[in-house]
Amino acid sequence: MPTAELTDAKRELLDHLKRTAPATVAELASLVGTTETAVRQHLDELAKRGLAVSERGAPEGRGRPAERWSLTELAQDLFPDHHGSFMVGLIGAVREAMGEEGMEQVLEVRRRTQLRDYREQLPGQEAQLGTKVQALARQRTREGYMAEARRDDDGSWLLIEHHCPVCEAATSCQGICVKEWQLFGEFLGPDVDVDREEHLLSGGRRCVYRIREKA
Numbered sequence: 001m002p003t004a005e006l007t008d009a010k011r012e013l014l015d016h017l018k019r020t021a022p023a024t025v026a027e028l029a030s031l032v033g034t035t036e037t038a039v040r041q042h043l044d045e046l047a048k049r050g051l052a053v054s055e056r057g058a059p060e061g062r063g064r065p066a067e068r069w070s071l072t073e074l075a076q077d078l079f080p081d082h083h084g085s086f087m088v089g090l091i092g093a094v095r096e097a098m099g100e101e102g103m104e105q106v107l108e109v110r111r112r113t114q115l116r117d118y119r120e121q122l123p124g125q126e127a128q129l130g131t132k133v134q135a136l137a138r139q140r141t142r143e144g145y146m147a148e149a150r151r152d153d154d155g156s157w158l159l160i161e162h163h164c165p166v167c168e169a170a171t172s173c174q175g176i177c178v179k180e181w182q183l184f185g186e187f188l189g190p191d192v193d194v195d196r197e198e199h200l201l202s203g204g205r206r207c208v209y210r211i212r213e214k215a
Contacts, residue, residue, distance in 0.1 A: 009034075010042050014071065014078060017052065019146065019162045021205070022068035043069055051075040079146075079163050087169035104175065111179040118187045125189050132188055133157040133211055156212035159184065164200050164207065171201060184209060 006014075009032070016031045017023060025043065029036045046052035053072050056065045094103050122135045133149045137159055140147035144165030150158040170176045177199070185194040191214050198204035 007042075009038075010046060011078075013039065013042050013046065014051065014075060017069060017071050017075075018079060019148070021070040022055070023070075024066045024068055026066075028069070046075075051078075084168050087166060088172045091169060091173045103173065107173075107175050107179045111183050114183055115186055118183075122187070129188070129192060129211070129213055130157060133159055136184065136187065152210070154212075156210050158197075159209040159211060161200075161207040167200065174201060177201065177207075181209070184211075 012032055013028060016028055020027065020031070023031075025036045025039050028043075029039045032039065043052055043054070047054065050072055051074055052069055054067050054069045056067050091103070094106055098105070118136070118139065122139060123131050127135075130149070130151065137147040137149040140159075140161060144163065146162035148160050148162070150160060152158055164170060166176060181194065181196055185192065188194060188211060193212055193214055195210045196207065197210050198206060198208035200207050
C-alpha cells in the first residue's frame with residue numbers, strides 16, 4: 001500500500017506538510033534542516049505513492065512561480081480519526097433516544113466538563129492572553145488537534161488546528177464544532193473575542209481562530 005515502508009525523513013515531511021502546506025521545497029528544507037535536493041527527492045517519491053501533490057502559484061515578480069506542495073486525500077489516512085465510526089454511531093443513538101434537544105444537552109455537558117478541566121489545568125484569567133492561547137494550543141495538541149499558537153502582525157493571536165481527530169463525528173454533528181468555539185471563548189475570558197476564520201468542515205484546510213482582546 002502507498003503508506004508502507006515510509007522512512008522517518010518522509011514521515012517528517014508529511015508532518016510538516018500537514019502543518020504548513022502549501023509549502024515550497026525551500027521552506028520544507030529549512031524546516032527539516034536538510035538540502036533542497038534531498039527534500040525534492042523525498043517529495044517526488046511521496047508523489048509517486050499518491051501522498052503529495054505540487055502546483056505552481058501565481059507569479060511573484062520575475063521568473064517562474066514557486067512550486068508548492070500539499071498532501072493528498074490519501075495522505076490524510078496517516079492522521080487518523082481515532083473516534084471514527086464509534087462516535088458517529090453514538091451520536092445517532094443519542095439523537096434517536098433523546099432527539100435534537102437531548103443532543104444539545106449532551107454537547108453542553110461535554111463543553112462544561114472541558115471548561116472545568118481547562119480551568120483546572122491551564123493558566124487562569126490573571127495570565128496574559130498570549131500565555132493562555134499558547135497553553136490552549138499545547139492542550140489541544142495533546143488531544144490530537146496538532147494545534148499551534150501564532151502572534152499575528154496586528155497583535156492578535158491565531159489558534160491553528162492542523163488536524164481534527166473527531167472529524168467524522170463532527171461531520172455528523174457540527175454542534176461539536178460550535179461548542180468547541182464557545183469553549184475557547186469562555187476559557188479565554190469575557191474580555192476576549194474569538195473569531196473563526198477557517199473551518200475544516202466548511203472547505204478549509206484546517207481550523208483557524210483569531211483571538212484578540214476587546215477594545
